[in-house]
Amino acid sequence: MEQRVRLRVRVTGVVQGVGFRPFVYGLATRLGLAGFVGNDVHGVFAEIEGAVTAVERFVHALEAEPPPLAAVDEVHSTVVPVRAEPGFRIVESTDAGHRDTLIAADSATCADCLAELADPTDRRFGYAFTNCTNCGPRFTIVTGIPYDRPSTTMAGFALCPRCAREYHDPADRRFHAQPVCCPDCGPRLRLVDAAGQESGADPVAGAAALLREGGVLAVKGLGGYHLATDARAERACAALRSRKHREDKAFAVMVADVDAARELCRLERAEEPVLTSRRRPIVLLPRRPDAVVAASVAPRNRELGVMLPYTPLHHLLLGIFGGPIVLTSGNVSDEPIAYRDEDAIERLAPIADGFLMHDRPIHTRTDDSVVRPDPTGRGAECVIRRSRGYVPEPLRVAAGFPRAVLACGAELKNTFCLAQGSRAFISHHIGDLENLETLRSFTEGIEQFGRLFEITPEVVAFDLHPEYLSTKHARTLNGLATVGVQHHHAHIASCLADNERTESVIGVAFDGTGFGTDGTIWGGEFLLADLLGFDRAGLLSPVPMPGGAAAIRHPWRMALAHLDAAFDGAVPEKLGLHDRHEQEWDAVLTMLRRGFNSPRTSSAGRLFDAVAAILGVRDSVHYEGQAAVELEQLADRREHDAYPVTIGTAEPFQLDTGGLIRAVTEDHLSGTPVEVSAARFHHGLASAIASGCALIRERTGHETVALSGGVFANTLLTGACLHRLREQGFTVLTQARVPCNDGGISFGQAVIAGARDRAGTLAPTP
Template sequence: MTKELQTSAHDNREARVVRVTGLVQGVGFRPTVYRIALALGLTGFVFNDEAGVGIHLEGPREALERFPKVLLDEKPPLARIDTIEMHPAECQGLEDFSITASRAGGHVTTAITADAATCNACFADMFDPKGRRWRYAFTNCTHCGPRFTITHSLPYDRPQTSMARFPMCPDCLREYEDPLDRRFHAQPNACPVCGPKLVFTDAAGRAIAGDPVENALRSILAGEIVAMKGIGGFHLVCDARSAQAVARLRARKHRDEKPLAIMAANVASAQTVVQLNDEEKRLLLSPAHPIVLARKRSDLPEGALSGIANGLVEIGVMLPYAPLHALLFHEYLGRPAGTDWLEHQAIDLLLVMTSANPGGEPLVTANDEALARLGHIADRFLMHNRDILVRCDDSVVRVAKVHEPAPCLRPVWVRRARGLAPEAVMLGDNPNAREADEAGVDVLALGPYLKNTAAATRGHEAFLTQHIGDLENAATAEALEEAVEHLSAILELEPQAYAADCHPDFFSTRLAERLARDTGKPLLKVPHHAAHVGVVMAELGRTSTTFGLALDGVGLGPEGGIWGGELLAVSATGFERLGALREIALPGGDRAAREPWRMGAAVLVDIGRADLIEPFFGTMPHAGAIAALVRSPLTRRTSAAGRYFDAAAAILGITLVQHDEATAAMHFEAAAADYERRSGPVVLESESAAGGAALSQRAPLDLPRLDLRKLYIELVQARLAGVEPGLAAATFLHGFALSLADWTIARLAEVRSSSYVTTGTAPSRPIVALTGGCFLNRVLLSDVSERLAAAGYAPRVPQSVPPGDGGLALGEAWLAKCFFEAHRRTASAHAPLPTDPEYGFGPISKTDAFA
């Protein structure tokens, strides 16, 4: 930027006060304002407070008017500007521009940024042998490093972080106080003289002499397992190329099914084992540095990376996002100077990096806790003395082709955690034009049972906790409470209402009931699959009736139905079930989710081939009695798409028993993908895709159902004929997707012509939300979205949160917010919320406009 507008004259000077909101603290925002002000010849000052950033500017009108655009153009890389407001002010005759201390005392309306991967400039500092941060494992600046996981309250200043115990040395303090330095007000700023230290110990916690990084790498290369303290918790680390070490890790952690993530030094190293498209590379290198699920290279030697992701066609890969990660690779190469190796050199060291959470419990974060809980898994421990205040697991993402309506490759989040949480999800692309009431009702939603997160709204924003996990034990339930308390405290959230799943036995539901009861605030219970559609509505800021396909493994519907394959219409005040998959028996109840062979047997009985139960599943316990159980009127039935995929995987013999709910579906998809990679895509026309399925078979008053029995008849015939399982799986997947899409199109045409009143001008492409964990399946997502787009619809998969249960709390929060805002509108703009303790999200109003 030039200084052509600078002037020493005080004539014709004007003043402005500027308010900036968004992610503007802890990201180098004030130094950026400082530099822009100097370049534009402006005087004044800038400060942080609970609302964001405040600025007082004085100078020529032309320079003042240029300031907002220049700020938007030159904002720091981690910043997100939501609003810039500028108003006239009185000139104070200021002679220079300064950065003043943070101000406190008001209500927090700003937010803290997520942890960010180490930037290239800090890596350059670390790997400069002449620099004072040579090989220092806690190097950071305002553009990178931990934030959320080390902060207990706002404003984001050092006393409110776990760095408060480390006073800065004169050199670090000089950087910290220099507005033109990259580390100006970098709250975790430190160096080897004054900052945190590493220690390497045995399993009993006894320190081992020598360089901690060198010792840790030596242990890893010797086949040992090292528990390593990271940014948001501990990882269990071993040599990914050692089948023996991987097998030992799996045995000790009792993790026999789930794939393991690996860390590579850089993109070039990752590409030695996976194929990466441009979008996957972008995600790997983004500030979040998530785990990216990428396709294995087809030319990998047989047995390579044994035990990492056996039976799957993709591997979860990530790059070093903390200095300590990079130091392991640096040590492996013999401590070279510079960063060329980190940017371009393919390095054969690959490290398993799996979360240190034994037994499905929360992630381990503290040193003593690690020694106590991981001592039976890890041989050695690489730890440090900087406290982790908030546990936060790695985020996971995969890239899929989506037609929205044009085809594009875009990220679909599997888990939203480190690098993303707790950054806000904007409720609508334009927060000033969203459909919900401007008066607003802020809601805290406690989320589902599986893959839990909680969510809270604040004005036009929603904040999700980091990934909590399955609420199957007391420790994880406690972790949910802690996460909600921390998020509420750090953002000063004051919910006016609560939201929860309809299932009465979920811990999250009971917690919401308790919070509502203790605070005297109302509670809305939102049916699981309506909340799935609500996620897309939240992202778009929609309150008008929205169509959605919600496909997942299980979810409680009204009156206790076991849903999971639903076509819904959802509005601000209720929802309607427009159709569903034909129900099949759920023999054994919840046990069927762990034993897909039971679902396979249920389908065999359903298509009249109970005679194949013994040939297909005769080795399974109770196989001889399963047919009677399937036929029993006491056996519950389900429409869940996830159980349909389990059945298909079992019929083809791919997965008969699973410990993780998604294993059968993942291996089924992998078999299909592997076949199509080798032989080309399976292409079906609509008629053959449906397999003769009844697209809307029902009695006049019955719910429209998609009957897929003929697809299963063809699947059984393929197995009996010896068709390659991958071909049979691919044919079934495409057939399922296209049958579902054609049925949906037919049903929506019927609904739009007769069931809903249209007010105003309806969009040319009505939105159809594609939600639920089944839409993590690439074939299902691509085929269904393509078909819907071709029929004139606008398919939309959640973009900021997972389509599965990991994003469900956002939908709960949005629908509850809209529900209570609608209630308030029927009274008066500022009427109090109802005092009734509990509400249900009921039937949709027939007068709600379809849009």
């Protein structure tokens, strides 16, 4: 007879509210093991007893075969005396001690629930809130800890007898699924018009009819309201753009299934799991030339942002409507997404013709996540916006944080980060901190994360820019050690931590703007950096920004600044730039030459703006980075020569972009197609980056390059850089789990604060 053994087991990670205890119960029962399992403030605890072989299989399965929504960090086991007790049971949870368990992200509807949704004989047939332990809302409904029904927005829905039986049965897949409900006891849908009058029609059928008629529908989702319309109807999409004041930025499209996605986009086999994952992000994919979508969905863009349904309501609506729909954030441009019913009706009434609503409250507004297939081959996806489906799952930082850290992030694409122990909790996408409502979302989010994960920060990290609202908030927090972090250092630190690296690297941080340590605006930086500090090794040659922020909104001003520098004041008149802006030309030229309200910048983003304006692509923008996006989308993807960029010999060196600007201009004046010039510019900049890194290697011996900053969301540039750098023998780090844009700044700030705290270089707490 095989020897018996008893183990005490501890499992940490996302292991509560995801069906882990019934999984353990079923596993132990199948293997003939005795013992018990329960929850406490640290995660899941268990004791198991039985034959050695069965116990070994049990421990292996905990890590290798967890439930779909679980994320196991660690499994610890110790041998304890055998008790020879019969059976296996689930014991009462305990809540004593400091809580460090995790909350799962919201998850797309699972196959079992979809089968029930489509089965006319099932009691949840056609029910828009069907869920179980393997799917459904989590983070967006949590109001407090511990994570149980009274601490969610389902608290107001008492379980009916049949749902209660499922909830209390360890063998049922709805055992302790906090959002569990059915048509008898759960939330209900209603369809109302813009005046708040409820329709007597079936809500989903009525909503689909409104879409077929070319209307705009506000739909209450998991993390807020969306605005939907028929993605094939130009008039409807144009109306949505006009009402939402979103002139050009692409809309996302939701399709019923993978086959429908393939009708719109080129979808490779390796990319399909990203689209169909439980996270259900918006995936940026190459658009088919024959894709049947309205021109207004994604103007001047060769990609489409496509996602699949992730709630039963989406499945029901798409099933009745029968085609692709635009599904974009429920807001007016630059405002946060609406998520409270009264606020949604007030703010969206001028946009929407009808509202598909329900009475389950949303506690935390959360935008859809955006990813693209990973061009580096490192993984399946690169996250562009990390939000619904990913948050609040933490990232592990092996070196850890001696004291709890709050990192307040940047101004644009803001996220914050709370870090403690070995975990960094990056927030959902907050947005641009440009109005009171978004700032309120930022401060409320910090308070909520601190409460949910029992983190009381002792250190606060922030950007050096004194006018960022995130920085101003950080400076109001008394009694915390403070860490000011240079913007581009945070970018490189974010890339290092994303790759679980700590060594000193050549950091290439290219973006739109960031406050430099010399008081100028940086954005085209070569750094020698680790997690503690950095030296500026090189930069793009600085030029004035005539009018400051006005030059960001009007790229033609940056074109004038770059042309004036490149041609020694003799700006070619045949470009047409002067004719298009004749009334302002002399005033802007005088401004930049005198240095009045014209801060100097090394920004790569502003260089993209300049080239886009020179080529006639975009003189003014309606959203951040628009000129650069459209320049990339235009560029010919075939091999082309690279425009020249020369490198100075000083330290820090400067990449002289004047030659590049002259080459762009001369090609354009000679009639070279814009698509070819755009490609040559991208390859020229990539070649310059590789040359800059080679020069730093000659001087320092560094062999690893980290690429970060919003400019590297440009796949053409990033791919060209990867090719050249790898060809020269460099190891190249890019970002995948955390955005390379300013959405990743808070993570970089946090790991820098942690590193400085470990090194004892933080200023004493006031």
